[in-house]
Every structure is written in structure tokens, then in C-alpha cells.
Amino acid sequence: MISFTVTARDGAARAGRLTTPHGLVETPVFMPVGTVGSVKAVGPDDLAALDARIVLANSYHLLLRPGPDLVERQGGLHRFMAWPRALLTDSGGFQVFSLAGSRTMSEEGVTFRSHLDGSLHALGPERAIGIQEQLGADVIMAFDECPPAGAERSYLAQSLARTARWARRCKAAWHPDGPGALFGIVQGGQDLALRRQAAEEIGALDLPGYALGGFSVGETNEQMHDGVAACAPLLPADRPRYLMGVGAPSDLLHAVASGIDMLDCVLPTRCARNGLLFTSRGRLVIRNRAWAEDPRPADEACGCTTCRTFSRAYLRHLFQARELLSYRLNTLHNLAYFLSLMAGARKAISEGRFAAYAAAVRSGWGEEGEVVTCDQP
Amino acid sequence: MISFTVTARDGAARAGRLTTPHGLVETPVFMPVGTVGSVKAVGPDDLAALDARIVLANSYHLLLRPGPDLVERQGGLHRFMAWPRALLTDSGGFQVFSLAGSRTMSEEGVTFRSHLDGSLHALGPERAIGIQEQLGADVIMAFDECPPAGAERSYLAQSLARTARWARRCKAAWHPDGPGALFGIVQGGQDLALRRQAAEEIGALDLPGYALGGFSVGETNEQMHDGVAACAPLLPADRPRYLMGVGAPSDLLHAVASGIDMLDCVLPTRCARNGLLFTSRGRLVIRNRAWAEDPRPADEACGCTTCRTFSRAYLRHLFQARELLSYRLNTLHNLAYFLSLMAGARKAISEGRFAAYAAAVRSGWGEEGEVVTCDQP
Numbered sequence: 001m002i003s004f005t006v007t008a009r010d011g012a013a014r015a016g017r018l019t020t021p022h023g024l025v026e027t028p029v030f031m032p033v034g035t036v037g038s039v040k041a042v043g044p045d046d047l048a049a050l051d052a053r054i055v056l057a058n059s060y061h062l063l064l065r066p067g068p069d070l071v072e073r074q075g076g077l078h079r080f081m082a083w084p085r086a087l088l089t090d091s092g093g094f095q096v097f098s099l100a101g102s103r104t105m106s107e108e109g110v111t112f113r114s115h116l117d118g119s120l121h122a123l124g125p126e127r128a129i130g131i132q133e134q135l136g137a138d139v140i141m142a143f144d145e146c147p148p149a150g151a152e153r154s155y156l157a158q159s160l161a162r163t164a165r166w167a168r169r170c171k172a173a174w175h176p177d178g179p180g181a182l183f184g185i186v187q188g189g190q191d192l193a194l195r196r197q198a199a200e201e202i203g204a205l206d207l208p209g210y211a212l213g214g215f216s217v218g219e220t221n222e223q224m225h226d227g228v229a230a231c232a233p234l235l236p237a238d239r240p241r242y243l244m245g246v247g248a249p250s251d252l253l254h255a256v257a258s259g260i261d262m263l264d265c266v267l268p269t270r271c272a273r274n275g276l277l278f279t280s281r282g283r284l285v286i287r288n289r290a291w292a293e294d295p296r297p298a299d300e301a302c303g304c305t306t307c308r309t310f311s312r313a314y315l316r317h318l319f320q321a322r323e324l325l326s327y328r329l330n331t332l333h334n335l336a337y338f339l340s341l342m343a344g345a346r347k348a349i350s351e352g353r354f355a356a357y358a359a360a361v362r363s364g365w366g367e368e369g370e371v372v373t374c375d376q377p
Numbered sequence: 378m379i380s381f382t383v384t385a386r387d388g389a390a391r392a393g394r395l396t397t398p399h400g401l402v403e404t405p406v407f408m409p410v411g412t413v414g415s416v417k418a419v420g421p422d423d424l425a426a427l428d429a430r431i432v433l434a435n436s437y438h439l440l441l442r443p444g445p446d447l448v449e450r451q452g453g454l455h456r457f458m459a460w461p462r463a464l465l466t467d468s469g470g471f472q473v474f475s476l477a478g479s480r481t482m483s484e485e486g487v488t489f490r491s492h493l494d495g496s497l498h499a500l501g502p503e504r505a506i507g508i509q510e511q512l513g514a515d516v517i518m519a520f521d522e523c524p525p526a527g528a529e530r531s532y533l534a535q536s537l538a539r540t541a542r543w544a545r546r547c548k549a550a551w552h553p554d555g556p557g558a559l560f561g562i563v564q565g566g567q568d569l570a571l572r573r574q575a576a577e578e579i580g581a582l583d584l585p586g587y588a589l590g591g592f593s594v595g596e597t598n599e600q601m602h603d604g605v606a607a608c609a610p611l612l613p614a615d616r617p618r619y620l621m622g623v624g625a626p627s628d629l630l631h632a633v634a635s636g637i638d639m640l641d642c643v644l645p646t647r648c649a650r651n652g653l654l655f656t657s658r659g660r661l662v663i664r665n666r667a668w669a670e671d672p673r674p675a676d677e678a679c680g681c682t683t684c685r686t687f688s689r690a691y692l693r694h695l696f697q698a699r700e701l702l703s704y705r706l707n708t709l710h711n712l713a714y715f716l717s718l719m720a721g722a723r724k725a726i727s728e729g730r731f732a733a734y735a736a737a738v739r740s741g742w743g744e745e746g747e748v749v750t751c752d753q754p
Binding site: 036037038039040041042043044045061065066070073074075080081082273292293295305309310311313314317318320321323324325327328329 | 413414415416417418419420421422438442443447450451452457458459650669670672682686687688690691694695697698700701702704705706
């Protein structure tokens with residue numbers, strides 16, 4: 001089971017230590033996404049070399065393939081993917097609502113068709129907890145509904161009430177002495193009153209950690225930043241606070257400033273495969289003709305393998321030629337950038353200078369900023 | 378410039394030391410193929426960890442993208458791809474005849490259209506040498522025509538005469554004091570008399586090394602093995618002998634037994650991307666249902682990263698999910714298998730027990746053998 005200690009505060013920002021059965025995770029932390037049990041294009045040796053301490057995997061994808069029974073028989077997800085450090089799994093709810101076909105929702109849960117082969121599956125609070133306990137992650141998430149950004153207040157309120165009932169069923173199904181620490185999820189869209197109510201209801205369950213769900217689902221960046229800033233303090237101060245599915249580097253700085261401890265996003269890995277590199281000087285589109293003969297590294301301030309070894313000219317060539325090595329080198333760099341951004345944030349918080357750190361980082365990005373959108377896949 | 382010494386003989390097989398401006402290459406050696414300046418799915422750090430000493434790159438692909446002028450301005454191919462060890466480039470001829478569109482051949486050379494964008498290019502002996510000297514490889518190849526397996530004798534004879542004239546033009550265009558040692562290529566199809574004549578003509582050029590071209594182009598395995606065994610002794614005994622584009626592990630053993638020193642093939646890397654693993658027990662098709670829950674490594678006798686770390690069950694899962702990590706892990710294993718097969722061959726030759734080594738390796742493959750065909754790409 002996990003334990004969590006806040007070791008430093010700097011305004012609303014905080015640094016902490018999350019102890020898990022698979023090692024120490026210093027917070028605030030960014031969690032690379034390993035959807036089907038693999039962070040795309042890199043191996044566990046690479047992740048360890050990048051000093052990633054915790055990786056996220058998606059229950060929805062693992063449920064469909066290879067299935068939680070198989071993973072359990074293989075000794076659990078840590079062993080299956082050869083990742084000895086901490087793992088967090090989501091409940092599958094978000095992907096059911098965003099990826100799966102022909103959903104039917106009831107009080108019991110959701111039935112849906114696999115986006116892979118159309119096969120029929122059912123997921124609800126008890127099953128979501130069961131699957132995650134089979135996978136054996138160190139942190140597991142309650143099964144919830146994540147309403148779309150434009151949902152009406154009446155729908156939001158109904159959905160929230162059901163998510164609260166589902167959270168209680170998750171807690172009842174959960175084995176507190178098992179491998180996974182259960183985190184509750186606070187939804188509520190952009191409605192602060194609903195968020196407050198949800199935080200009270202979910203917080204009352206006295207769980208090992210809490211998450212904010214339903215951000216970065218279509219609202220503006222400003223709405224997201226304001227919402228997170230308003231909602232993070234609603235979560236119990238002595239438990240880790242996880243902002244789900246966020247975000248770009250600027251979002252990370254905002255969230256950390258608001259008191260968020262954990263974040264995850266596909267952005268560094270997905271953008272890498274689309275040739276977009278995050279750097280200390282802002283975003284760099286590697287296919288840009290300007291880099292065709294540029295001997296400099298992608299980021300002159302970066303010490304990652306990619307930047308230590310290869311020129312922009314070569315990275316551009318690999319990307320233009322659709323070489324597999326391109327996806328790997330870009331991914332290694334983007335993960336290094338995100339992880340080092342957070343390492344810097346932790347250090348700054350512990351030294352009481354987080355605002356200055358964030359300002360210096362933003363200033364490096366320059367006028368263009370680093371806000372990005374990144375196409376599938 | 379290179380130097381070559383035969384250090385041990387065992388029957389027709391031989392072990393040697395090829396000294397290049399970019400390090401020592403012990404022979405017989407297998408050269409991984411880095412078509413566009415990247416061995417697909419792995420980086421130069423991986424290749425060094427696998428103890429690869431020399432990598433092949435394709436002039437045809439590099440000519441089309443990013444172009445030899447750009448590579449030269451970037452400091453040459455070694456620096457561009459961050460590979461400090463030896464490089465060999467081919468002349469581009471083979472790809473012009475196998476990949477490019479609407480070719481026109483004359484005594485001067487070949488004009489062709491790029492398979493990428495239809496742009497028109499010309500390649501001939503002088504240009505092929507010029508491109509390779511711009512790229513800066515340690516070994517460069519003469520520009521030749523590689524006739525198809527079924528070519529008639531009259532066409533073969535004409536083609537050979539032209540290839541011989543082209544070889545003389547290559548030698549005249551070559552800078553012997555430059556970075557690359559020029560290898561001549563002996564063609565002649567399945568016709569031993571023509572091969573003998575070509576070996577005499579090309580051998581008379583007194584070049585630093587010699588290659589057999591036109592094998593593994595559609596003939597049977599037996600024809601190839603017999604042909605190589607008959608032709609290898611026709612090449613000067615004090616120069617490195619390179620069998621181009623070959624082959625599967627059994628072909629490697631046959632070629633080495635015949636006195637071949639250098640080989641290259643896309644088989645280990647291409648098959649890896651198609652889920653075919655070469656092992657000490659024969660070929661392993663990783664998508665096979667039989668491996669779905671198999672906790673064993675792909676090859677229990679293999680010490681590569683993939684086999685030390687991951688189960689067949691996980692490798693199968695990655696392949697089924699088309700994860701990029703699948704291509705990387707399979708490639709690392711297959712290259713480790715090919716390189717270690719050749720390391721074993723070198724040791725066996727130096728200890729005078731190559732025949733026993735080859736027999737033991739073949740016996741491990743079992744009844745099914747390891748002869749494979751492997752689809753594009």
C-alpha cells in the first residue's frame with residue numbers, strides 16, 4: 001500500500017513523497033502513458049534511464065487485449081511488461097466513453113463494443129476494480145463517468161450522483177490490503193458548485209488518494225487552468241492529488257502551482273510520433289524545412305540521449321523517411337523534457353522559488369508559447 | 378584505407394581482421410542494413426551494445442533522400458547517423474534495378490525515376506563512386522548491373538562485359554587516398570564459366586576487396602550454396618570476400634564454409650518487423666497462438682536484452698497490438714542472433730572446428746530447419 005507525505009509547500013504548490021510497493025515516487029510527478037502495457041516506442045530500460053518512477057496503463061485496452069486473466073497468470077502487469085517501478089491503472093471508464101462503440105449505460109455500469117473487433121463487454125464499478133486488482137497496479141482508479149465539456153447542468157448533476165454511487169461500490173469491491181491503492185475521482189465539469197459537492201461526497205470515502213477528472217476534455221486552456229486552481233484545494237490536503245489526462249508543459253506548470261501532485265498525458269509520446277518536439281525554446285516541428293541542414297540538437301539545453309547524439313538535420317531526415325528510429329528518438333526526447341520539467345519543479349518547490357522557476361521556463365518558450373494540439377495517433 | 382589479414386583457415390573457411398579508418402572488423406562478419414542511414418528501429422547505441430562493427434547503407438536511398446550533398450555538408454554519413462564504427466555503402470545499382478521506375482540503360486549508365494516522387498535521376502560508374510565518396514563510407518562498391526536469376530546466357534555475357542567496363546571506370550573515378558576502399562563485384566548468374574571470366578577481369582583491377590553479386594536473386598537455396606562455394610575461391614585469397622545481400626542463418630554458415638568474409642541482409646531486421654524471430658531452436662513466429670501464455674524468452678539460449686527481459690507472451694502481445702516496441706525488441710533479438718552466430722563462427726574457425734560448430738547450430742534448428750521467406754516491408 002502507498003503512503004504520502006508532503007515535504008515542502010510553496011504557495012499552493014507542494015512537493016511530496018509517494019511511497020509505493022514498487023518504489024518511491026517524488027511528487028509532483030508526470031506519468032508517461034503505457035496504454036497497452038508499453039510506453040510507445042521505448043522500453044522499460046529507457047524509462048528507467050529517464051528516471052521515470054511511475055507509468056500509467058489503460059485498463060480498457062488491456063481488458064480487450066490481452067485480457068486481465070492472462071496478465072494475472074503471467075504474474076501481473078509489472079512482471080508482464082518488465083517494469084519494476086510503480087504503475088497506475090485507470091478504470092477504463094474514460095476510454096469506454098471516448099473509444100468504444102454502441103454503449104449502453106445503466107445504474108449497473110456500461111456495456112460496449114470493442115473498438116478492435118466489435119466484441120461485447122461489460123464494465124462497472126466492481127468489474128473495473130477487479131480488473132485493476134488482477135493487473136496489480138500500485139494505484140487504481142474508481143470507475144466513473146466523464147461527461148463531455150458541453151454537458152448541461154442537469155445531466156452533470158445526474159452523472160455526478162451516479163459517479164458517487166459508483167465510487168461507493170468501488171470502495172466496497174476494493175481490497176484495501178491488496179496491491180492497489182484506490183483513488184476517488186471528482187467530476188463536475190466547469191461547474192464549481194457541482195465540483196465542490198462531488199469533492200465532499202467522494203472525499204468522505206476516505207480513500208488513499210484523489211483525482212480531478214473531466215479536465216482537458218474540450219474546454220479552453222484558461223477554463224482548465226482556472227478550474228484546476230479552484231478545485232485542487234477541494235481535495236484532501238494530506239492525500240496525493242492527481243489531475244487526469246493533463247497536459248502540455250504549460251498546463252503542468254499551472255497544475256503544479258495549484259497544488260496538483262500527479263499528472264499523465266499522451267502528449268509527449270503522441271506528439272513525438274507526429275514529429276513535434278517540446279524544447280526549452282518552445283515547440284519544434286521537426287519536419288520543418290528550416291532544420292534540413294541544422295547541425296544543432298533539437299534542444300541545446302537538453303541532456304537527453306537524442307539531443308546529446310543527433311542533429312536536427314538527422315532527426316528531420318528520419319521523420320521524413322518515416323523511420324522507426326524517428327519515433328523512438330523523438331519520444332525519448334519529449335519524455336526527457338516532461339520529466340526534467342517536473343524534476344525542476346520539485347526542486348524549485350523545495351527551495352521556495354516555484355513561481356520564479358515557472359516564469360523562467362515560460363520565458364524560454366518565447367512569444368510563440370508552447371501550447372500545442374497534436375493529431376492522432 | 379583498409380587492410381585485411383587472414384588470421385586462421387579451417388577448410389575453405391577463414392577468419393580475418395579487416396582494419397578500417399573506423400575501427401577493426403573481425404571476419405567473417407554480418408553487416409546489419411541501415412538503408413537510409415538508420416538500422417530500422419534501433420539506434421547506434423544499440424548497435425554498439427550488440428557489438429556490430431560495420432553497418433551497410435544504401436546509396437540509392439540516400440541519393441533520393443536526403444541527398445549526398447546534404448550528408449557531405451553534415452560531415453559525412455558516420456557523423457550524420459552518429460555511427461563511429463565502420464560503414465559500407467553499395468553503389469545504388471541493385472536498387473535502381475529492383476526499386477526504381479522507368480529505367481533507361483545505356484553504356485553511360487542508368488536514368489531512372491525515384492520510387493518516392495517520380496523525380497528523374499542518373500547513375501553511372503563515376504556518379505556512383507562520387508556519391509559514395511561524399512557519404513564517406515569505409516568500403517564502397519563498384520557500380521554494376523545485377524541481372525535477374527533467369528537471364529539468358531547471351532544477355533548475361535553482354536551485361537558482364539558492360540559491368541567490367543563500368544568497373545574500370547569506377548576504378549578510374551575512385552580516389553584511392555580517399556576515405557573509401559573500392560570493392561569490385563563479380564556477377565555472372567548461375568553460369569560458372571561466366572563467373573570465372575568475370576572474376577579474372579574484375580580481379581585484374583587489383584582492388585582492396587571483392588564481392589559476389591547476383592546471388593539470392595531468385596535461384597534455389599541449393600543453387601546459391603553451390604554457386605557461392607564454386608565462386609568464392611575465384612576471388613583473390615588475400616582480399617576480403619563479400620557476398621552481397623545474403624542471407625538466412627543457414628546461408629551464412631554455407632557462405633562462411635565457402636570462404637566468404639562479409640555478408641549483409643535485411644532478413645533479421647525485416648523479419649523482426651514481421652514478427653519472425655530467429656532462434657537457436659529455429660524460427661519462431663511470435664504471433665502464433667501457442668506463445669500467448671508462454672513465460673519463456675523467445676530463445677532460451679540467447680542472452681540479448683529482449684530474451685533476458687521479456688516473455689514470449691509479452692512479445693506476442695506487443696506484436697498483436699502493433700506496438701512500436703515490438704519492432705524494436707524483435708529487431709534487437711534478431712540482430713543479436715545473427716551477430717552471435719558469426720562471433721561463434723569466427724571463434725570456431727580460429728579453433729579449427731567450424732564444421733562441428735555449423736553442424737551443432739543446424740542440429741539446434743531441428744527438423745523444421747530455419748529457412749524462411751519474409752514478406753515486405
